[in-house]
Structure formats: structure tokens, C-alpha cells
Amino acid sequence: MQKKSALGIMVLAILFVSVNLRPAISSIGPLLDTIRADLSLSSSEVSLLTSVPVFCMGLFAPLAVVFNKKLGLKNSIAILVAAIGLFTLLRGILPTYPVLLISAFFIGLSIAIISPLLSAMIKRNFPTRTASLIGVYSFGMGLGATLAAGLTGVFYSVAGWPIALAxxxxxxxxxxxxxxxVKEPVAEVSELPLEGAASVSPWKNRRAWYMLLFFGFQSALFFSVITWLAPIAIEKGMSILVAGAVLTVMSTVQIACNLSIPLLLERWPSRHLWIMVSLGFGAAGVLLLMFADMIFIWPAAICIGITLGGLFPLALLMPLDENKTADDVNSWSSMIQSGGYIISALTPFTIGLFYDRFQNHMISLSLFLGFIAILTVFAFLLNKKPESAGE
Incomplete structure (x- = not known):
């Protein structure tokens, strides 16, 4: 009974930690125009507040091994969660662009290190329920993103943008x-390699590169939408508060699909089918934003939420489907997610540059549609059976 209680506390702790991994990023989107105007920034400058942490998520994940060896898994996560909290609170105390940028860097670095440490903890303590615990982890991240997207505008209307962020x-x-x-003993990262030695290096495998690009562009679509959907809605005539509600609807649908798509795979197991369904909804949503009236922003947000909620678990499943051993899965996942997050970090900034140049979000929406087209190409490439195991 005591062991079950300890495991229950651990599950709850994983949920609460994971909730902290998105709000500092997704709270920027609803206030993007406000921060830009208040601090006299360009669109490309303000978009760095979401690009920088995502880039760090891809770049600094290997530091998880160093932190675990020096401080231990439990202490590392506690310190890094504290760092996220402190740098987020700092935004309200010193609301200047350099502080916002520095906080974005250290928040992204902390998230990058926490993610593999949490995965190692789940592997060690829940070996027969890994999928369920990854579901808790993913749900927590989605919940944090949804709360931040929906409530930041409310906090802004009451206390201003620095307090809303902080x-x-x-x-x-x-x-x-x-x-x-949490008292349950956990394994050291060195006992559960985060970059295991795969029998075939993913860096030499064409399908691994396809997966990296697929993960990168689905992540690029996610972070670009989180950053720019609210400004697009505001440009069409919505208030900050209502634009935040649009993000909340999108994020709520996304969370529902994060949970439901893996369940639907048990009944209809074709990964390709669900990828194409997800991409179809995304194309419909973006086209509504491009050509329909303001009232159609709501169904567009639902369609895009289905896309983002479906593509993420499907992208995470790819290296698991492709490999038979845990070491191979770790090696492939490390490559795919590190490279993918670095790709996705560049896209909100790129969209900001285009908006600075053309002052029209039709360019932004065209890029969204371009991401969906690229994902469709890689979906068909990945649907082909590999010619050989060592390709």
C-alpha cells in the first residue's frame, strides 16, 4: 500500500512538472503584438521569445547526462523547475527585452534537460506502464500550453503584460x-542511456532523416501556430481576449487528440491513414483562415487543433515502430527530436521576418500551408517500406 502511495505521488509529480514545460513559451503568443508595441520591437525580434527556447530544447538535451551525474535525477529536476519558475517571475520584475530574451534562453535550456530526465525516470519506475506515463507527461505539457494560451489574455486585462507573463x-x-x-528510487541516466548505441546509426539511415524532418516540420507548425494564431486573429478584428480564447479552443482540441489518436490506432492501426486525416484537417483550417470571414476562425482553430494533436503522437511513435530494442529507440528519438526542435525553432522567427517585410499575415498562412505540403511528402516517403535494414 505504501509503495502504491509513493508511485501515486510520483505520477502526480510528473504531471505537475510537465505542466511547467510550456506556459513560458505559449503565453507569449496572445501578447505578441502588445509586447512588440510596448517595447518598440520588430516582429522578428519579438518572435525570438518563442524561437530561442525551442532552439535550446534541441541543442541542450545532452546536458541531461551531466546534470544527473553531478546532482542526481531528483535534485536536477527540482533545480531546473525552480529555474523555470524564477526566470518566468523575472519577466514581471524587469520587463525589458534583454531580460525577456535571457529568460527565454534559460527556460529553454531547463526544459531541454528536464525532458530526457523525466523519460529516464518513467522508464526506470514504470517499465510496464511506459505508454500510460508518457500519456500523463504529454497531457501535462498540453494542459500547461492550453492554460497559458487561454488565461494569459485574462491576466493581461487585469494586471498588464509583465504580470501576465510572470x-x-x-x-x-x-x-x-x-x-x-517523491521517495521512490530512480535510475541514473548513465544506467539508462539517453543516446544508446544503436545497431544501425540513425545518422546513416535515410528513413531516420525523413522522420527527423517530419518531426521538425510538425513541431514548426505547432510553434508557429502558437506564436502567430492570436496575432492573425487580432489582424482579422478580434480583441486580445477573444484571440486568446481562439488559442484555448485550438489547444483544447489538440489535447483531446493527443489522447484519442493513440486509442483510435488500436482500432484502425494505419499510421499513414491518421497522418493524412490530420493533415487534411490542417489544410482546411489554414484555408479558412486565408479566405473565410472572421467567424470562421473558430472552426479553423478546431481543424488546426486536430492536426497538431494528431501529428505529435504519430511523430513520437515513428522511431518506436521502426526499431525493436530500447537502445535503438533512444538513439533514433534523440536524433529526431534534437534535430526537429532546432528546425522548428527557426520558423516563428522566419515568419516574423516575412511579416516585418510584407505587413500581411497571408504570407504566414501560406507558410503554414507549405509546412503541411512538406509533411504530406514525407508521410508518403515514410509509408514506403525500407529497401534494407541498413539503408
Missing amino acids: SWGLLAIAAILLWLR
């Missing part, structure tokens, strides 16, 4: 208090 740092307090109660 308020999400309070989530870290609850997560740390719960995390420190």
Missing part, C-alpha cells in the same frame, strides 16, 4: 513542493 512562474512552486515528496 504569473506562470507560480506553477513551479506547486511542482517543486510535490516533486520533493
